[in-house]
Every structure is written in C-alpha cells, then in structure tokens.
Amino acid sequence: MTSVAERAPEVRARGLTPVWACSAVAFLLVSLAIGVLAGPVDLGVGSVLESAGARLHVPGVSTSLSPTEEAILWQIRVPRVMLAALVGAMLSLAGATYQGVFRNPLADPYLLGVAAGAGLGATIAIAYLPDGLRGQRVLPVAAFVGGSIAVVLTYAVGRSARRERDAATLILAGVTVTAFFTAWQTFVQQQNSETLQEVYSWILGNIPSTGWSDVVLILPYIAVAVIVILALRRVVDVLNLGDDEAASLGVDVRRVRLALVVAATLGTAAAVAVTGLIGFVGIIVPHTIRLLTGVGYRALLPLSVVVGAGFLVLADVVARTALSPAEIPLGVVTAFFGAPFFALVLRTTRGGAS
Amino acid sequence: MLRSFLVLAGAAVAALALAVAGASGGSSATGQFPVTVVGSNGKVTVTKRPTRIVSLSPTATESLFAIGAGPQVVAVDDQSDFPKSAPRTALSGFTPNVEAIAAYRPDLVVIAYDPKGLSDALGRLGITVLHQDGAKSFKGAYQQIRQLGKVTGRDGSARTLVANMKRKIGAIVADAKKGRQGLTVYHELDPTLFSATSKTFIGQVYTALGLKNIADAADSAGFGYPQLSAEYIVSSSPDLIVLADTVCCGQKASTVAARPGWDRISAVRTGSIVRIHDSIASRWGPRLVNFFRAMSAALDRLRS
Numbered sequence: 001m002t003s004v005a006e007r008a009p010e011v012r013a014r015g016l017t018p019v020w021a022c023s024a025v026a027f028l029l030v031s032l033a034i035g036v037l038a039g040p041v042d043l044g045v046g047s048v049l050e051s052a053g054a055r056l057h058v059p060g061v062s063t064s065l066s067p068t069e070e071a072i073l074w075q076i077r078v079p080r081v082m083l084a085a086l087v088g089a090m091l092s093l094a095g096a097t098y099q100g101v102f103r104n105p106l107a108d109p110y111l112l113g114v115a116a117g118a119g120l121g122a123t124i125a126i127a128y129l130p131d132g133l134r135g136q137r138v139l140p141v142a143a144f145v146g147g148s149i150a151v152v153l154t155y156a157v158g159r160s161a162r163r164e165r166d167a168a169t170l171i172l173a174g175v176t177v178t179a180f181f182t183a184w185q186t187f188v189q190q191q192n193s194e195t196l197q198e199v200y201s202w203i204l205g206n207i208p209s210t211g212w213s214d215v216v217l218i219l220p221y222i223a224v225a226v227i228v229i230l231a232l233r234r235v236v237d238v239l240n241l242g243d244d245e246a247a248s249l250g251v252d253v254r255r256v257r258l259a260l261v262v263a264a265t266l267g268t269a270a271a272v273a274v275t276g277l278i279g280f281v282g283i284i285v286p287h288t289i290r291l292l293t294g295v296g297y298r299a300l301l302p303l304s305v306v307v308g309a310g311f312l313v314l315a316d317v318v319a320r321t322a323l324s325p326a327e328i329p330l331g332v333v334t335a336f337f338g339a340p341f342f343a344l345v346l347r348t349t350r351g352g353a354s
Numbered sequence: 355m356l357r358s359f360l361v362l363a364g365a366a367v368a369a370l371a372l373a374v375a376g377a378s379g380g381s382s383a384t385g386q387f388p389v390t391v392v393g394s395n396g397k398v399t400v401t402k403r404p405t406r407i408v409s410l411s412p413t414a415t416e417s418l419f420a421i422g423a424g425p426q427v428v429a430v431d432d433q434s435d436f437p438k439s440a441p442r443t444a445l446s447g448f449t450p451n452v453e454a455i456a457a458y459r460p461d462l463v464v465i466a467y468d469p470k471g472l473s474d475a476l477g478r479l480g481i482t483v484l485h486q487d488g489a490k491s492f493k494g495a496y497q498q499i500r501q502l503g504k505v506t507g508r509d510g511s512a513r514t515l516v517a518n519m520k521r522k523i524g525a526i527v528a529d530a531k532k533g534r535q536g537l538t539v540y541h542e543l544d545p546t547l548f549s550a551t552s553k554t555f556i557g558q559v560y561t562a563l564g565l566k567n568i569a570d571a572a573d574s575a576g577f578g579y580p581q582l583s584a585e586y587i588v589s590s591s592p593d594l595i596v597l598a599d600t601v602c603c604g605q606k607a608s609t610v611a612a613r614p615g616w617d618r619i620s621a622v623r624t625g626s627i628v629r630i631h632d633s634i635a636s637r638w639g640p641r642l643v644n645f646f647r648a649m650s651a652a653l654d655r656l657r658s
Contacts, residue, residue: 040586068618072585075614193433193448198603201546201581208546209584211614325586326572327547 016299020292024306028085031310035081038317040324041072048073079212084316085309086215087207087271088281090222092308093301094264095282097229100236100297101260102171109268109282112174112261113150116181118272121146123185123199127192139202140217140273146181147269153177170261205276205331207316218270225267226305232260236297278312278331280338285311288341291348391501395473395485403507404462404482408455410447411466414486415440416639417499418464421515423506429458435633436641452476462505489555489638492562496520499640515640522643523562526650530563533657539565540582540592540621541635544599545609547582554578555638556598556645563649568592588615594652595621596628598635605629628652 037045043065051073053061063070094109102111110116125142158173189199208214235256238246243253285308289300312330315337319330388401407427409415415434418427430440431447445454447467452475455463463476463483473483484505489495496516503512539560541550549569552561553576560567568590572580599605607627616622630648634641 040583041589068588068591068615071615071618072588076584076588079614190449193446198544198546201544201548206546209614320583320585323572323574323580325583326574326580327583329581 016295016302017293020295020299020303024303024310028306028310028313031313032081032085035084035313035317036073036078038321039072039077040320041069043069043073075211076209079215080207080209080316080320081313082215083218083274084207084313086218086222087275087278088285088312088315089305089309090225090267090271091278091281092285092304092311093226093229094268096286096297096300096304097236097260097264098282099286100240100300101257103240103242104171105287106283107171108280109264110178110272110277110279111171112154112265113177113181114147114265114268115272115277116178116185117150117153118143118147118269119203119277120150120181120185120188122202122276123188126198126202127188140214143273144269147272148266150177150181151265151269201329202276204329205278205334206319206327206329207275207312210274214274218274221270222267225263225270228263229260230302230305232256233298233301236260236301240297276331279335280341281308281312281315281334284334284338284341387507389504391484391504393484393501394487395468395483398482398484398505400462400482400484400505402461404460404505406458406460407462407464407506408445408458408460409434409440409464410445410450410455411464411486412436412447412633413466413637413639414464414498414502416637416641417502417512417515418506420640421499421503421506421508421511423502423508423511426506428460452479456481464502491555491558492523492642495555495638495642498638519640519643523646526646527562530650530653533564533653535564537565537593537653537656538568538590539594539596540568540587540590541596542599542605543579545603545605547584547587548579549582551578551580556635559642559645559649563646563653565594584613584615588618591618591620593620593624593656594626594628595619596630596635596649598630598632600629601632624656626652626656 037043037048047064047069050061051063051065051070054063055074065073091109095107098107098109098111099105101107121142121144122139124146125139129138129142154170154173154177157176158170189196235251238249238251239253239257239260241249246253286300286304289295289303289307293299293303295303312334315333316330319328319333322328322333387403388399390397390399392398403426405426407418407423408429409418409427410431412431412434415427415430416436418424419437419440424437424439428441429443429445431445432442433447434440434442445451447465448469450465450469450472452472455476456479460481463481465472465483465485466488468485473485476483484501486498486501489498496519499516500509500512503509503515541556541560543549549572550556550567551569551573552558552567553573557567557569557578568587569580569582572582572586595610597605597610606629607622607625610627611617611622621627628648630645634645634648
C-alpha cells in the first residue's frame, strides 16, 4: 500500500512532522494533568503528586490525602479522565476516518445511524427491562447492541440499492436508518413518559463517574478500532481520491472501506454506549488539525487520536468545574464550542478547492 | 366541515356557559354552586356539582379520592396509580388527546400541565378545566386540596383533610426540632445525580425538618434541580441519602454503596438511605404526610 501511495503525486499530502507530533502529545499530557488536578473538590497539586507517588511505590513518599480524598481522586476523578480520553480519541478518529472514507467533510461518527440505534437500545432497556435487570450495567450493553444493529441495517440497505455501492448510497442509507430508529425511540419514550428524565439525561451525553468499570468495558473495542484504522491510515489518503482512482491504484475499495467503517463504528458504538451522544468532537478535532497542519490522512488519523483525547478531557473539565459543584452535560459543552467553530470551518473552506 | 361546525358549536356553548356564570354571580359557600376558584389558568367557574370528573393530574387524583370525591371521577390519566380504586385509563396528561378526553363527556377536567393549548381546546368544547400547576409550597398544596373541595362540593372533607395533614406534619416537625440539628441530606432524582434544592417543593420538606440540603450550593442559577458531581457528593459526605429513583431506575442502598468512592459517605456507612416511592416524592398531595413519616423514621434511627 505504501508503494501505491508513493506512486500517486496527488496523494503526497504532508506527513507527520516531529514538531506537530510533539505538540499533540504535549497537548494531551497537559490536558490529562489539568483533568486530574481540577475538579469540584480542591485536592491541591502537591497532595495529588504525593498520592500518585505513593501509589507508584516511590520510596519515602506517602499520601497526605484523607481516605475520602483518596477515593475521590482514584475511584472517581482519574477513571473519569481516562474515560474522557478514550472516548475523545475514539470519536475524533472515527470522525476523521469517515470524512476520508466518504470524502465528506461533514461526516461525523454518528453518520451511519450508530447514535440513533444506541439511543433506541438504551431507551428500550430503560423502559421495558424489569427493575432487577435495569441497573446501570445493562444500559451500555443495550446501547451497544442497538448501535451495532443500526449500522448493520445501514449496510444492508446500502447494499440492496441497485446503484453501485458508492459512498453516497451508504450515507443515504445511514440517514434513512437514523430517521427510522429516532422515530421508534421517540415513540417508545413517549409511551413510557416516566422514563423521560433518564432517557433525556442519557441522550444529552456525559462522562459518567462510574469508576474503572466503564474504562475496562470499552477499552478492548477502542483499542482494536484504533489499531485497525491506524494500520490502514495510508489507504485512507488513496480512498480520498475517489473510488475509481483508488481502484485503479490497486486498492480493493469495498473491502478496505468495510474494514475501516466496521472498526470506526465498533469503537463509536462502545463509546456511545457509556457516554451517550457527544456531538461535534468527531468534526471539530480533525478539522482543526487539518487547518493547522495541512497534513494528509496518514498523519491526520494518529493526530486525531491524541488531540481528540486531550480535547474531550478538557471539555469534561469545563463540564464538571464551570458551575461546580453542579455539572453541565458534556454534549452541551462540546456543541457550544463546536458549533461556532464549525461555522468558521465552513466559512474558510467554502471557496477552497479541497 | 365537521371540524368547523364543532368549533362553532363549542364556541356557542362556551359563550352560553359564560353568560350563565356571569348572570348568577359567584357565591362560594360550602357545597353551593355555582362556585368560582382561581386556578393556574385564571378564574374557573363550576356551575353545578360535577359528576363526571376527568383528572389528568396524579396529584389531583389522590386528593379527589382523599376528600371523598372519588365517586364523581369517571376517568384518570395513565400516571394516576394511586389510589388503586381510581378509574385509570390510557389518557395522557403529557401528550393529551382532546377528543379522547371529550369522549368521557366530562363536566370538569383537572390538569397539572397544559401542553399545546389543551385547556383552550377543551374550553372551546364547553368543558370546564381546572389547571393546578405543581405547588411551590406546602401552603400552595393545601390550597389546591381546598380548591378541589370547593369545586366538587366536598369542602368540609377537604378542610378536615388539610387540618389533619397540618397537624400530623406539625407534630413530626416539632419532634425533629428536638433532635440533633445541622444534619445534611442528598436527594437523588436519578442515577446521573440530578438533585433538588431547598427552593423546590420536595426540598422544603428537608428545610422543615431542619436538614441542610447539599444541592443548594450547586444551584447558582436558581433552577432548583441541579446535576451534582460525584466528587462533590462524596466530599460532602451527607448524613442522609434519599432515593427518589427507586422505581424508575431500580436504585437501592446496595447499588448506592457499590458506586465508586461512595462507601466513604456517612449515610452509606450508617445505613441512612431512605427509599421513597418516586410518585410520593414527585407529587404534592395528601401523601406528603407519608413522606414526612418516612423521613422522621430515618432521622430517629440516625439519632438513636
């Protein structure tokens, strides 16, 4: 694949430069530090460092935090920061992947109906499962199953179209499935109005304070998705030229696209399952990187993972500290900053040929 | 055609009703009609003792049955699950269908919520509507019960009920004043940690019992129902946790204790977790007394 990319002059978009790579990693590290240090409860920088040192068995260091503060730091705050990083990385990567695969700058991780499907799965679980089963543990599974079914359906609808299976057909199928599942979800929700509050807060999107269990739950899916997509990152540059051009360069367009889309969707479904809908991350992060660096997909995809993780950690810091000790739904924070930014992206890219 | 005819006919009936009401004037003596009360939808005149009441308000349903007006009620909405003897139907108070309500030929419809011009639409059909919005204080809740007494001709029973409620709650509050003060409480509306401040109706129960509500610090906007962060709840370590999400979301002491970090909270350690039925905690009717009793029992356990 590398040789294919190198033979095509148009594909030679800029690769990863050390400056941008270091900047992205520095951004992530700073974000993680802020995420761990900032919160509704002020633990103090020194105490947090001491506590971390004690956990790492640094000789001579012991924690000065009370047991309650230790619990707040290690059972609530740190897992939440990790979860935000994982989800942010996944959503940005999925968004960038879809934008490349479908050659559509507006593509976001929810393009193929995964969000609507997950929403329906969660709503059905909230509305119909008996009390004993309905704990918070079942919700992610139901959402994940719903999201996966929706995407399989999108693919089936896309395939059944008599037209050649191009990217536009799949997007249309996604719109159709989204509309259908959203209508179904609204109906179920309306029939069970006592569940309105729970469904509503799920859909708004937030990083839950559920400790390490959610991190462990979604880590395998996101790890697989990231590995598959990054392994194929050079092919995305080729796909971005168009199906015919990519095929003429020796790429099995259908198989590669399927692999990329399945990986991105699997990871997104896992992320959506625990956090609900968090809009705009998948759009703003890749577009910001592209505007700043002008890199091609083979560099954009890994940068999206790193910057996306940092971005969502910071957004979650805003969500849990801006009105502390109250919380703002994370989806509100990302959309509030994302919408104006996206308008700007539209303005600056409108006249451009790319 | 039919539609415009119905609207015209409805308007004519409404005009007639107004004329009758205006002519006879508003006397409000016990059990006498016509009677005029002021609901959330303004002045409401009931011309004669209603015998076909439809209640789309679960709170009003409880009050109507508690004051003995139950036999006058022909239908209640799908959320009115108390008392069991109430004639529960598929009617919805949130997404109401005017035709379905009108089909019960009601002479009085009580609502707590007026979506998409429901009361106007019923008014055009000549049906009297009493809108009783969520009460903001105990006084407001008592007034609503008294009001239902007036419009149903059960004024005496309504007065007795309110007097009994005041007496029972007063005794519980007086008892609570004798015990340890300054205990803190966290009221949970759902597992994503939405809570209710002292400004809300339910929050006033805690204020009356001398409890300090940890949600108050989180409500700079004054909205009344902030979403708290888990860190804050754990560090506040409230003495009491009240779960109003037992039915909707299956929460109980063990699920709360299993949340990360929550085992450090005072209420979890002492087992001071009160499970209150969602419907009792979200209504402002006669069962307010039950809520006070549950809280009082929990406080007694905590203080002993």
